[in-house]
Amino acid sequence: MSILSFRNIWVEYGDKVVLERVNLDIEQGSFVSIIGPSGAGKSTFLRLALGQDRPTRGEVLLDDKPLRPEPGPDRGIVFQRYSVFPHLNVRENVVFGLDCATSPLLGRSFGATRRRAVEKAEEMLEAVGLGHVMQAYASELSGGMQQRLAIAQALVKNPRVLLLDEPFGALDPGIRGDMHELVTGLWRQHRLTIMMVTHDLKEAFKLGTRVLSFDKRRIDPHAPHRYGATAVYDMQLDRKERPAAA
Amino acid sequence: MTRLVNIRPGRKAATGLAAIPMILIVIGYMIASAVRHAANPADKLLPTFGAMGRAFQHMASESDPLTGKILLWADTLASLERLGIALVIATGMTMLLGLSLGMIPLLRAKFGPLVATLSVIPPVAILPILFIVFGLGEASKIMLIVIGITPVMVRDVASHVAALPQEQMIKAQTLGAGSWLLTLRVALPQMMPRLIDSLRLALGPAWVFLISAEAIAADVGLGYRIFLVRRYLSMDIILPYVAWISLLAILFDLILKHISLKAFPWAHGSSH
Numbered sequence: 001m002s003i004l005s006f007r008n009i010w011v012e013y014g015d016k017v018v019l020e021r022v023n024l025d026i027e028q029g030s031f032v033s034i035i036g037p038s039g040a041g042k043s044t045f046l047r048l049a050l051g052q053d054r055p056t057r058g059e060v061l062l063d064d065k066p067l068r069p070e071p072g073p074d075r076g077i078v079f080q081r082y083s084v085f086p087h088l089n090v091r092e093n094v095v096f097g098l099d100c101a102t103s104p105l106l107g108r109s110f111g112a113t114r115r116r117a118v119e120k121a122e123e124m125l126e127a128v129g130l131g132h133v134m135q136a137y138a139s140e141l142s143g144g145m146q147q148r149l150a151i152a153q154a155l156v157k158n159p160r161v162l163l164l165d166e167p168f169g170a171l172d173p174g175i176r177g178d179m180h181e182l183v184t185g186l187w188r189q190h191r192l193t194i195m196m197v198t199h200d201l202k203e204a205f206k207l208g209t210r211v212l213s214f215d216k217r218r219i220d221p222h223a224p225h226r227y228g229a230t231a232v233y234d235m236q237l238d239r240k241e242r243p244a245a246a
Numbered sequence: 247m248t249r250l251v252n253i254r255p256g257r258k259a260a261t262g263l264a265a266i267p268m269i270l271i272v273i274g275y276m277i278a279s280a281v282r283h284a285a286n287p288a289d290k291l292l293p294t295f296g297a298m299g300r301a302f303q304h305m306a307s308e309s310d311p312l313t314g315k316i317l318l319w320a321d322t323l324a325s326l327e328r329l330g331i332a333l334v335i336a337t338g339m340t341m342l343l344g345l346s347l348g349m350i351p352l353l354r355a356k357f358g359p360l361v362a363t364l365s366v367i368p369p370v371a372i373l374p375i376l377f378i379v380f381g382l383g384e385a386s387k388i389m390l391i392v393i394g395i396t397p398v399m400v401r402d403v404a405s406h407v408a409a410l411p412q413e414q415m416i417k418a419q420t421l422g423a424g425s426w427l428l429t430l431r432v433a434l435p436q437m438m439p440r441l442i443d444s445l446r447l448a449l450g451p452a453w454v455f456l457i458s459a460e461a462i463a464a465d466v467g468l469g470y471r472i473f474l475v476r477r478y479l480s481m482d483i484i485l486p487y488v489a490w491i492s493l494l495a496i497l498f499d500l501i502l503k504h505i506s507l508k509a510f511p512w513a514h515g516s517s518h
Contacts, residue, residue, distance in 0.1 A: 050416065050420070052416055070419065071416050071419035071420045072419065072420065072422075073420060073421060073422040075420055076420055077416060077417060077420050079413040079416075079417070081411075081413065082411035082413035082414055082417075083413055083414070083417050084414075084417075085414060085418075085432060086436070086512055087435045087436050087510070087512050087513070088435075096418075096421060096423075096431065097421035097422060100418075100421055100422035100423045100427055101422050104424070104426075104427070105426075106430070107423070107427040107430055107431040108431075137511070137512040138512075139512050139515070140512075150417070153417070153421060154420065154421075157420070157421055157422065159420070
């Protein structure tokens with residue numbers, strides 16, 4: 001069953017065509033890696049799913065319903081940077097998402113609701129390995145820990161799709177390996193659907209069950225901006241059977 | 247040999263270095279004052295520290311025969327009241343306008359250029375208008391300070407809010423926040439340290455506007471007093487008053503800095 005569908009998508013900025021004729025279905029439970037050279041529209045494609053950008057033509061369907069072109073709680077996101085709130089401590093960063101749902105006026109819950117939210121947040125923080133720094137401000141965390149926190153924030157909302165925009169691009173290779181394990185584990189455990197944009201080919205194939213490669217099919221040397229990119233390769237990797245790979 | 251640009255003083259050395267020019271100024275003043283008093287014992291231009299101390303003590307302890315009040319405290323109270331009310335109004339308006347202009351592109355498009363235009367009007371130039379509209383009482387003085395500092399603060403704070411990482415705003419929306427919760431829980435707290443910084447910077451101009459307004463039309467106040475005694479060349483009162491005003495300004499600044507450090511530790515990286 002496909003959770004996200006892209007139907008004949010075009011994205012144009014002025015006369016610059018970024019994406020053209022994108023037709024893709026994202027299966028529930030898949031881990032889709034998106035690769036391609038710079039400027040090939042990978043991030044634009046992810047932003048379509050996020051709702052941050054809207055297609056010029058075509059439509060995006062989430063669970064067979066047209067997607068409202070605005071970010072919403074059914075799609076989680078982790079950016080390369082700035083995904084956490086520096087002025088809140090680690091626990092409040094996660095509780096915030098829960099409070100938004102229960103307290104639309106103040107954004108803060110009290111009493112039993114609050115206790116439940118804190119409990120849930122702490123459970124999620126333990127799961128991503130941040131149980132020991134719950135009181136620290138997010139601005140004090142290292143890059144890798146901030147990304148763990150950003151993932152915990154997103155997952156606590158049980159999003160239909162988790163979108164990752166070069167989430168490990170700014171991390172050291174060693175920490176990147178730890179993060180791969182973490183994401184793979186969470187993906188299995190929570191049966192997530194993940195779309196991840198990355199520059200790192202190895203990472204794309206290591207983590208993904210499907211790799212989409214974006215590039216331009218045609219190039220007009222006199223007006224290179226007039227042809228957009230699309231998914232030129234769509235590779236299904238059969239790795240679900242494999243044991244938890246590191 | 248170490249290059250000049252690479253020599254950094256330690257903490258103690260820095261304090262010592264900072265004290266040197268101040269001590270030199272004081273010594274220079276004492277010499278100049280002594281020279282003038284040697285030539286003319288009744289010199290008023292450069293009073294001795296003793297004379298300034300006596301004059302200041304007189305202002306701070308003895309009640310004025312005309313009003314029955316101790317002038318220094320009456321002046322200080324009147325000035326701080328004007329300044330305080332103006333700062334509260336300006337800060338409140340900045341919070342409201344800075345947040346809404348920073349967060350809502352529609353409002354920014356509508357009022358941004360207006361605020362930018364208002365902030366280039368020299369406030370003292372519209373002082374006559376304020377006197378005409380609000381009269382010579384407290385309102386016009388308070389308004390001058392408010393009009394003088396608010397547009398600049400609004401511009402600063404609004405641009406800071408608008409420059410908060412877009413990623414954070416998107417992230418908060420994926421966590422279920424709408425415009426209101428984005429403003430309340432994401433933008434407002436992150437605006438506060440900047441608001442305090444902005445207010446600290448605005449304190450200097452605020453004092454300028456306060457003293458200008460008091461110099462022109464008032465019957466009590468620090469600015470009124472120094473412009474009044476100027477007629478009698480009473481440097482022995484003016485100089486201590488200037489020092490007193492500076493001291494109050496420094497105190498305000500330190501208090502605001504302290505509030506920011508205590509209330510928003512996350513905004514000051516090394517304070518944990």
